Amino acid sequence: MNDVPVFARHETFHPRYGWFKKCYDAVTCDEHIFTREDATVVLGVGKNMVQSIRYWGTAFKILEESSVTSRAQRSTGFGISEFGKNLLGENGWDPYLEDPASLWLLHWFLLKDPCKATVWKFTFNEFHRDSFTSEDIFHSLREHVESSYPKTTVKDSSLQKDINCVLRMYVDSFNHRQVKEDSIDCPFTDLSLIKQEGSAKRFSFNYGKKNNLPNDIILATCLDYIANAGHNAKTISLTNLLHDQNSPGMLFKLTESVLFEAVERGIGDDKRIVLSDSSGLVQLSFKEDPSILADNLIRDHYRD
């Protein structure tokens, strides 16, 4: 995918729990909130945090730029995306983010194309080391940026900021080592996607079953993955769902058996989706529009 690369727009702040509802509420009240002169007062945070909330709002696809008003009013307006309304709306799935499934969905939406968090996409898709340091990510990332975005000039310090933010966002004990007076631990550490190895500055991806990642959400993202890929296939192999760029297997760091079991259990009695195994080739087939099936699965998850 040829996303426009985006670096270090988070102003070094990782996303915080309150920011999802805060940016939903703020933009619902005023689509031009972020460009208002008194934005710091209305949002009750410093100038850099205003920018960070705005960035994360769009990166997580809660917000979308509304181009119509931007021309008329000569400033960028924002609207709430369909995902934003579904998740955080008054009768939304989980506006107060009480269900860990919502964090998994937010992680999924952050990474899915078009992705505004280039280093995140790189880390989860292109960086395959078993054990690594922050410096290891940096060197691989530097190479990746130079080969994938040859026309883009990006400072080392920006890449390092992004890597630090990825680690602070996903590694549970990363914050405790640092003196961060104004920081609250990042909600996404609950996903246990990257773990620290002992007390050293080494990390590794945590492959396998995630206790707080529901089967129906895994199946929904499989279908959303196909829908988002844009081709009209009505079948996909489990291998693709495990190893392809931006696949659920890749973004959730699943193993084959975990993915298989989750998909099987997620399907349950649903006749519209079939898991078949023909001489070792395991495939997921479906009869209806995968985006609608995915949407149904997510709605059912929150309805139960």
Place this chain on the structure above:
Amino acid sequence: MNDVPVFARHETFHPRYGWFKKCYDAVTCDEHIFTREDATVVLGVGKNMVQSIRYWGTAFKILEESSVTSRAQRSTGFGISEFGKNLLGENGWDPYLEDPASLWLLHWFLLKDPCKATVWKFTFNEFHRDSFTSEDIFHSLREHVESSYPKTTVKDSSLQKDINCVLRMYVDSFNHRQVKEDSIDCPFTDLSLIKQEGSAKRFSFNYGKKNNLPNDIILATCLDYIANAGHNAKTISLTNLLHDQNSPGMLFKLTESVLFEAVERGIGDDKRIVLSDSSGLVQLSFKEDPSILADNLIRDHYRD
């Protein structure tokens, strides 16, 4: 203090990030929300969680029972407390809980008298072991309950539920050991008040400086502590602020030097509060109503 002892009313759920704003919003819309037949639908959670949100709302002193309406309508109504309005109101200090100071204040309000979390109060005030297991707390607690509340019958299982909830609430890595499919880590683990020792089931209090606990909040709780004690003294020794039941030193697990430095820095140029050292007796003196001084300090913290 002779609080009515309260056990296991949390329905085994620890408080979650979203619940503070959720219960504020819900009660603002309908003071009888918790006794409505469709409470599960409106709040979007199961029946036990409705009870848990209601309990935590009152335990953290965000909500208060409104007795006037309860008689007329034959059901308990709830109002938002002054603290609830100050913290979570539309122009409140920190309605989306972005500042770790808010978690410290919530911890403070949970424990301060009258306290509806008996086991929490016991754990932070009466349990002084250097290193302990869940069972150690249980045995001390059992004795404490029998001597302090001889007329109260409480099941071992209720005490154990409370102890588990305390540990899940404050110990960072406690959740990871358990298979909790529906759980998100508790925000209060960020306070680092109780730590796990190695991989064993042993814990200890984390005495000393807390990086995300601001000096002005420590000073404010010192003054609030005196105000809440109810006597009209205009001076208190640092020793009392460190070792007394429900003192900031006790509830925040501070050491003498950390408390001294925090109070000194918290005072800054404020002429209304004086820290004096007379032949080793360090005292905090103040000229105005300590509850107003505390309130001013907190407001200034969030204004900066």
